[in-house]
Amino acid sequence: MILPGSASQSLGAALADELDEPLAVVETQRFADGEFKVRVPDAGGERAVVVAATVSAEAHLELLQLQDLARAHFEEVVTVLPYMGYARQDRAFRDGEPVSARAVARAVSTGTDRVLAVNPHEPSIAEFFDVPFEVVDAAARLAEPLPDLADPLFLAPDEGAIGIAETVCDAYGAGSCDHFEKTRDYDTGDVTVEPAGADPDGREVVLVDDIVATGSTMSAAIARLHERGVADVYVTCLHPMFADNARAKLADAGVAGVWGTDTIERPVSDVSVAPTLAERL
Template identity: 35%
Template sequence: MIVIGGSSSKALAQDLAKELGVRYIQPNIARFPDGECYVRIEEEDIDDEAIIVQNSHPDSNLVELLLLQDAAVGLGARKITSVVPYFGYARQDERFKKGEALSAKVMVNLMEMTSKRLVTVDVHKPIVLDWFHGAAHDVHAAPSIGDFFKGHGIDLVLAPDEGAMQRAAEVGKVIGAEVDHLEKTRLSGELVRMAPKNVDAKDKNALIVDDIISTGGTIEAAANQLKIMGARSVTAVCTHGLFAKGALDRLRKCCNAVYSTNTIENDVSVISVAPQIAKAVRKQKKTNRLTDKISLRSGK
């Protein structure tokens, strides 16, 4: 088994190779003057299983992922596992309006052209992986986030809404902190109050846990409100730190600290999800071995 890191996921791919105890390969990635992607894996051959780590967002990363898959196959890789830390287009998992593209399914279909296994991290809706005809597994970042915040004095873990309570609960269990979710209360036509549903935040070190921070509007409003309510500190953490439109700078003004995992590499992506991905890869490999043994015994 070898690990190949795409340009969007070099650090995570290197972490994963260390976790698995296998060789890491950094391919040659370049752009032609017209913007097209050039990919070359500088090996004589790959007589092994290849794990390719690369995001499918934005579009340029998706193309690179597909080219990396093909390059590995061209060198003789026996099996391809695609680790897609941030799975782009996952939010379009149904045709909400007539004439729309079913984007999530298109992405899955593209990835399975050469890949037999797929691993994602906190994908928007895990049900989209049912479209993948090989082995597919969605990894939760919560255990890694919880491990990171052990000993940081967090008293209260908050989900941005009730639907995200499971993620917050997983983090809170690892830390040993209270868990609640934020609730929006409209006070007027323009004024909205965000506060914990059941727990008093006064004099507590609060941690807001989300899967994606894009523009950061919800986190910003929540952090400001928690400070008004007397929270000692407010820290924001997410799996996927997109931080669009200057979100990171704005959040740093209202939060005591901001962190993300390394599914998307940025200034605050200090939490590695490699241990969780490694567990999924080992689990898939073990399952395949058992399947192969059963097939041999049955003569198939």
């Protein structure tokens, strides 16, 4: 049975279809003091697959409740983290700070037999889990919605994301890859971004990243590419957080199309990672 968190309704339904397993309708009761409780009246069976993107503190608590429910009514519990909140806090950046990713991983580990996470920002967080942990790479699916492009340039916002761009390029079957480099003018303090090696002039460009949060980095990259005289610029990302006015920033910068996956369910989540997850379940 698929047990979806409230932030993963569409993905839960898609995964149930892929696996031909029943989809639980999770009920939520809220109390006057702000607490809440989940319930699945028909829970029970051999395996529960809890699918919950932890996009907020409440989503984290909901995940723990779903796991506890599953432990009581199913023989096996598998937890799918389409998007794992706090994964970017994988170390203490200053003295006196916790390693939040470790704290979250320990909590999640107590209620499951294994964990699958879709493209966590830092795969090294696997060491924080006390149960088998598997990274599911769904980047190739980002090639699906792209239009017919002659010789596209797939650009990552930095060198750390070049692997995702290469995966999308390979899945698309055409084009080349590069990443942006930042250059700082120490006299003025201004920072410019340019492709590290490829010449984007006149080409169609696909910007690829794992997460788009505020949209500031992407919108600056789009604006700079248009200054260079590129053709259309498209944006694809695995985890479309799109906080606040991020989508408007991209539109204002002149993006021709934006696509994300359903690891975080937003209006741009046109690509489902369900088929990739189903292969590992």
